[in-house]
Amino acid sequence: MARLYHLARLNDRWFRLDEPLVSAFVEQWRPKTHTFHMPFGECTITLQDVAFQLGLPVDGRYVSGCLTDFQIYIEGGRPAWEIFGECPAGADEETVRRFSRAYIMMLLGTQLFSDKSGNRIHIRWLPYIARLEKMGTYSWGSATLAWLYAVHCTV
Template identity: 55%
Template structure:
């Protein structure tokens, strides 16, 4: 191509997804989750403490839970619930959002619960550098898909799509010139 080499950079993440690119790093629990279990408690006991429910055994596989079970349990917040229930639903929503939008895997049917340490204190969520973590995950996924035997791409694909549309106007769909609250949402496709 005439433009040479180029890649998604940290400023693209900040501009297109409006994610924080500085702050506390997101690490540790992503690779060594079992080391970060608070007080040495079993993982699923901690899960139950935070979300007040434990998945049935057929929905659990090591450190993953079926996405369909999470959606069924936490899709609709009942009317007139107490503040603690609202916090539980918020934790569940964020735990579903992170592995399905920013840190997606190819299967899409299961989600890792390694995000538990980050949803314990929801008021601290905005102090983490989610943008740099999402960018590193995207680059890792792009590296993996470069293998000729890999057939599916995972990762923050809305970031990749938005970056492509922003940088290469020839690939941009017609009728998406209006700016919305996120640059990435400008290219959202309604199905």
């Protein structure tokens, strides 16, 4: 429903992150030209690259806006991982949807829109998770590419 299945499969079993290689690649970023300067020339990451490599939808509604009235998305003020650590066996449909939302929130915050902390997820993604049935209508690939460029241009 969320159209993030391919992203969910990019975990330690199928995808290993070579941190030194990523760091070396990031060092080649040039903010003035928005390109990576490599020994063979300049290159950039395109929307087609994001769609192909991450399997994210690039057509659909844009991901934008800010979160207001966030108190409607919080249950009891407990940390999310305390609430959603493991889906109980025999859970009803609503419980499974809650655990799915928590898992997708983790995917968004750690694989698509991560920050330097590596352990925090921005609250701006909550409205999208709250409407699970509409998640597949967004252009997550476009949002990911925009985030990548925004993060690199502020470094």
